[in-house]
Amino acid sequence: MKSMTINYAKKWGIDSNLLVYFLDADSKFHQPTITLFKDLLKHRTPTYTTQNNIIEAHRVLVSLYHIPQKIALENIVEIINSFNIHIVTPSSLTLNIYSNFCQLSKKNDLFDFYFASILVDNNIHHLFTNNTKDFAGLKKHLIVHSPF
């Protein structure tokens, strides 16, 4: 893990890619993901994801890696349930936050901004992801950490 000190007492978002790496024994990201999940359990860290992330992980498993739909979704949901990952949803304010984020960043990672908006709307300001650069323009609102 990188040297950044992780405050496990905070509410942390879990990005879609970690759900895939958790399942994939052959990924170079698998072991660091398992270590992260062990740490989250040990510290009883409150963890969150969105419905979008579940669909994204589902899409990756089904479309890119040809796992049967039913098995793929069952596996993802089992991770969510096993680790008591809370699923947060957008509200009427999410679009305002999204609009603000779009103005903050020069990049066009709009789906990332929307994901970040849902987290921030639910008072979640920390995120574990493999794609830290995609959230670089939102540093004031979202602290992003890669476990890899």
Add this chain to the structure above:
Amino acid sequence: MSNLIHATITIPEDIYTQARIVAAYNQTSFSQFVSNTLKNGINIQSASTTKDPFRLAGSLHLGVNRSIHRNEIYDDKLRKKMGY
């Protein structure tokens, strides 16, 4: 069926209102809805305490050795949807 008891609980008004709506939508009584919801909650709690949370860790062999970006997931679908 188990014996029924009369219980008094205190819950937020918005939760109460939503619960009444969902119970009505599912054409069940409020009591039955609360009972089923509690039962499900107990089952999930029980399952999560008895199952190894790492049971599925490494259960697939895909070899995902690159970052998957969100745009990559959505863009192909959007291109098809918009016809270009």
